[in-house]
Amino acid sequence: MKEFALKSEEKFHSHYLNIEKVNKRMTTRLFINNFVKYLFLASTMFGLIVLAFLIYTILRDGLGWINMDFLTNRLSTLPERAGIAGAVVGTLWLMFVVGPVTMVLGIGTAIYLEEYAKRGRFHSFIQTNITNLAGVPSIVFGLLGLTIFVRMFGFGPSIIAGGLTMSLLVLPIVVVASQEAIRSVPQFLREASYGMGATKWQTIRNIVLPASMAGILTGVILALSRAIGETAPLVAIGIPALIIPIPSSITDNFTVLPMQIYYWTIDSVLVDEYASMAAATIIVLLIVLFLMNSVAIIIRNKFKKRY
Template sequence: MADNKVKTEKTDQVSLIKKKTFKADSRQIERRVKLSGFLRSVFGVSIAMTLLVLVFLLVDIVRDSVGWLDWDFLTGNLSIFPEKAGIFGAIMGTVYMMLIVIPVTFILGVSTAIYLEEYAKPGKLKDFININLSNLASVPSVIFGLLGLALFSRLMGLGGSILAGGLTMSLLVLPIVVVAAQEALKAVPGFLREASYGLGADKWTTVSRVVLPVALPGMLTGFILGVSRAIGETAPLVVLGIPTLIMKIPQSVMDDFTTMPIQIYYWTLDTVLTPEYANLAAATIVVLLVVLFLMNSVAIFIRNKFEKKF
């Protein structure tokens, strides 16, 4: 009888503890649900405000560009007279610069990521490189402009040429591409490598035929972000001394050049003296946005085409 009484008391105590625990868990769950709803509302309002500001800016820019964005503006040369000014030279300068940035950044970025993730042995040196890559990705762009001025413009004697600008912009976006490519390589399932090695493939065959095709979509994502930043940056080119008014169209990578962001920057500054420059800047912004949209669309299409899910 005594044993049964003790067992009954223990059972009652356990039931009481479970009820208290359940009540405590219920209150905690209720608080978390309320907090989740509150944060969802805050984030929704933030997104709505961001989209509202973006729409307002786009409408204002498109409205200011009406009447100025035409075929003569796209094919004309730069001029001190607003009604005669065109941006064909700036467009070609931007295109030529990106023809340097894209291959240099992609080849160096992907090669560095492959070495660090597939070949480099774990240790202090690898950790040191990874830490510095992460830090370089957040360095202000004007610092890279100073580096390009000292290294490419003065030490190598490239001056304000397209080659100097393209190499400087490559340094700017290279850490972003390397970090993104590293993360894409880390995301490749390990069983794919093991299956390749099990079939007798060597290291490079596994990396080039198995790992890279799977990691390519993720690499392109970081590459898109890097190229988009490079095409819209102004500070490094200003430090290099890239001029704003060039009458001739660049013909080679050693020619002087200007870009659309540079032209937008200086036209915006000159609106104090000549109000019509605001319309020219708005029209150039529309062209730059269209170029960015087309480049990103092509890259996203390539990424989605080669994307594989495992």
């Protein structure tokens, strides 16, 4: 490469930096910069490649097993007759409990924090508490559920016990999302409502909540998708490996898709087909999660920035 080093008579007042040396060094520095750039690009690609691999192996192993029978059959010890109907219904039941419970608790907490509680020690105490709860390992929530709901309340490993445990686990997601949504409602809307003589609660119910509903719903959907993908808390509350009947009431024992994946994966050393069945179940779970996230994104984009 032709160097653009300046001629020596143009070196004027340079005392410490030698132009030729600086330029020579620059060639190395630029080479390193370029090399590192591609190295970091490769590192960024690593995540993408792993993701592609993960999806590829799961599709390769599981796609062949997905058919109507697999989706509608009950669990069976015989691979060719086993299906995930019970787990699908159990997952729906779980959402049926977690959705309303987290919505009521989450929105209530968020309204209290944003609209009623005075900023102060107690407010920041609840806020810190929610932040810390979000970081507690899910297995610890499982132990809480085991001790309180399964044993103390005597619910056993039922839908209600699992649903309440899961609700507490994902509650911080809904609270934080709802708080953000409520905070983003412009103050002038509230003032307009008060100005017409509305009470605080009327303002919240008729103005604040409708305006923040999109954000709240997005949070609830994200919380639900976290809940139906979680396994550890349900293992801890003692959901058994084999449940043949399909649950029909909230006090029935149940299983969910991740539990089914778990048991089939660890038993794949015994029966080869179980690995493929686990992969097939993963496909179903990922499709459900994908759909839920798409709905969340659609809601968020549709209601984005109206003010």
